[in-house]
Amino acid sequence: MKIAVVQFPGSNCDQDCLRALTDGLHLPAEYVWHKQTSLSGFDAVVLPGGFSYGDYLRCGAIARFSPIMRAVVRSAKEGMPVIGLCNGFQILCEAGLLPGALIRNQSLRFVCQSIWLRVETGDTPFTANLQGRRVLKMPIAHGEGSYFVDERSLETLESKNQVVFRYVDETGDVTAGSNPNGSIHNIAGICNEARNVLGMMPHPDRAWDRKLGSEDGKLIFGSLAETLEPVVSR
Amino acid sequence: MVTEITPDLIRTHGLTDQEYAQIKAILGREPNFTELGVFSVMWSEHCSYKNTRLELKKFPISGQKVLVKAGEENAGVIDVGDSWAVAFKMESHNHPSAIEPFQGAATGVGGIIRDIFTMGARPLFLLDSLRFGPIQGASPAAKNNRRLFSEVVAGISHYGNCIGIPTIGGEISFDESYEGNPLVNVFCLGILRHEQIARGAAKGVGNSVFYVGSETGRDGLAGAAFASRDLTEQSKQDRPAVQVGDPFKGKLLLEACLELLASGCVAGIQDMGAAGLTCSTCETASRGGTGVEIDLALVPQRETGMTPYEILLSESQERMLIIVERGGEATLKEIFDKWDLPYARVGEVTCDGMMRVLDHGCVKVEIPARKLANNAPVYEREALADPQAPEFRIEDLPAADSHESLIRLLAYPTIASKNWVYRQYDHTVRAGTVVPPGSDAAVFYVREADKFLAATTDCNSLYCKLNPREGARIAVAEAARNLICSGAKPLAVTDNLNFGNPYQPKIFWQLRESVEGLAEACLRFGVPVVGGNVSLYNQNPNSAIDPTPTVGMVGVIGEERWITRQYFCDQSDIIYLIGPVGHELGASQYLKIIHGRKEFLPPRLSYDLELGVQAVVLSLIQQGLVKSAHDCSEGGLGVALAECCISGPRRVGARVDFGNWPERLDQILFNESQSRVILSAPPEAKEALEAVCAAAEIQFGRMGQVGGSDLIVSARRETLLWDVDELYHAWYDSIERVMRS
């Protein structure tokens, strides 16, 4: 098993993602440069956070045309697990692998804080170990994280159980006060219809070490690892 | 076309007749127009420290752990053990931020980051120390201060967040003296191994000199000279094109440079900061004991028709000068191609000690590099002491409602929670922030080195205004105390000297007193000064800013379990005060905010007491006897106690009793005497803790207990009670409320 961490120019969580995978979970992971055109040899892809291409024009708008993205789209269509974190989520939306878009936070300001997150479905490779509406703690850090999608697509997302994470309060309730950016339906993460592509604004890559105040991020990467390589005896 | 050098032209370049004579002596002839520009920026205050160099010599700069001293390179480097070292420095961008707050602050962040990776270090985190005029109220001045404040914060957030370096701490205060002249001081720290220290020297005759990074435009033309003058209304008119930061390019440049440095082919590297290409060529040549020859026609340019003068003096951002070992050219090209960054071989290292600049092969500048870089005139300015501020007398102070006073103090923007600011900064990127902004010092885990670092910036400029020497000492003491409270042992200091116009004798006196105060305190606390920055001419049309010698201090926390935060944790924990109850109200925030009096002598620092308190606190922390530690600073015990109750993830009350303590309650609550720390400890630690304090012969007292949902303070017959939630909202949402108005 090997996980790819894509490096776009301006990615700044690439190192955090790699460390989370290798130091945090002892998983084999390697960087893949955005000019590369193939993902062969890899079993899953992480699109890390940051400011790819400075987030100029729109977040993820330019990165989406990077050479590696053709391979990402192809692999995603073939069923490879792909997870986009923060800027990675924005890139996946721009690339059309996920519906909707991430627009400016309602406050018009960048927001960095710790938030609570409810897992809405265990039916993805990334949440398979997280059944029963678990509540997780993780940091967010973004200026454009307000999830938007038109009415019809929203209905589809909800009815097909594609909303994977929602911002909640500490007790797990969806409230206006726990929505840090104005996302529609408190949406913090979604998956595609085939359920192998996930995008989320919060940062599991910054929550994998007790020192950092939360280890909940490990649950997500851990689910992915076990999906890729089911643990037979435990 | 040859521009004639007239006395007028010399004056507009900020050079005196005497300085001009010195230039002629160095050259053995008249300079041409371009050379005049080169001398003018290199001999500006900003680059040459001509008015402060003699003062800066007073700092203690050596120490066992100092690997690169202040003044040697772009930033000092200090050993943190196991062959790891840190490079850190603070720099100001005050004048650019006054003119264009967003870009001024953003480019300030970019500049200090380049200073750090120029040393071969990977930048790990930032701190920012900010000053603005008052932001409350509906006056046009308050509105303008709000705009400056919000734009500066946005600018720092823009650059720091995008480049992916967390801003994990800092300080902000508000005072009339900064109206129209905000202070923006940014600190950056990076990590490197001892053998990775890079030098800003042009080594190896015949080596290629490369220009890398963004193309040159007419940005911030002669900004160094601009920062060396008073700010006037005129500044806005004659302002050169404002520098715009490109954090995206900055990120690419950072990664490309670190990759190139790792390849081992770099002979010398220097960022282009103030005075751009001019400063970097003559300084690298001077440090290398060599010469440098470049041709401007080879410099990547963004605009057409730029003159040699413009190219040399441009302060376009995100550029570096790199000297590579012979044979390393291909490596440089490969790496910069990979990162899609412009680069060009613009010249080579020579043996004749000259900074020689050609334009399409024609010599435009030919100046002995070392003399240009090092022989700037040095002045000893006249100093005139301020009369000493009077001693405060409590009898003269009408009593005020202490219940309301505490709430007002907590809501005052200088004291209020700064979450409105630090929530706009990405403070968790790089996955190393253990204690985020909001406690005494930030703590960062350096994963590659397996080290915990604590860092803080401090300066109480009100103290410095009323007694600059004492204020400077206290800045050092307070920084050290903040580190101690987080469980760290102080390691070293960087400073940023922000003052008004040094030609005014009273201002020069403030500067000298401050430097001597800092120097003395650094010596007593055993923390060498590894670098810093001077920003003068911080004046608005009315007056100078209050003297602001900001101190940035870094410490190391030996073990993870020593990491300590400022807030109370559990019901029934015992609350201790280590140090005196104190009585000094002069220069306090209580007098300023509640009584409108910015006067009287500030508190006095006793080194023995301070060092004693710090030693005991650190020892108690290391013995595992302490749950929280918070130092008392602005707003005194009252504010510190409230913060212990409301700054944690869970609010908690406390009951505190001063017994028969003789002073007035407002004096007990709001005095700002130094050397005080509030600890909380589990009941079972009581005996051990008290034994340690007694053995150290340090003043301490059991003040009360954590618990309930109110803060209750009693002394003699009086008892005050605050609902912790009320204190919290007064404090936590205050800046947000002000900014929304």
Add this chain to the structure above:
Amino acid sequence: MLGVPMKVDVVVMPKQSVLDPQGVAVRNALKDLGLDSVESVRVGKFLELEFKTLPDEAKLQEVCRDLLSNPVIEEYTIRIA
């Protein structure tokens, strides 16, 4: 016309159905400044492109649709000067 750069302006605006918090903030600020009669504000982007030779219309439409705007939230108009 050789040598004279060709200019194309592209205006990208948020769709009516998409919340535009920036527009709302600007409207409120305008009201505060005394422009009471302001009804609504929308904030979009203005891109000024200069070409050596004008690209063909289809290609231009393509980059506007795929890169310069995001059809989920924005619409664009092209103006050839």
Add this chain to the structure above:
Amino acid sequence: MLGVPMKVDVVVMPKQSVLDPQGVAVRNALKDLGLDSVESVRVGKFLELEFKTLPDEAKLQEVCRDLLSNPVIEEYTIRIA
């Protein structure tokens, strides 16, 4: 004309002499997408204001200068539709 909202468009662009990193990034992206003949791109803001009644010209200029643009690095143009 009563009841019909009056539209005013304001275009705010970075000054020519000021670096526009966003424009550079967009230009490079356009080139990568095959628009080789693109020379330069500048990115600014487009504000669509709707009024009940048109404010007077002087007031409009004032808010453009003080609020909608930053005269240190930007310039604006007003177009009344």
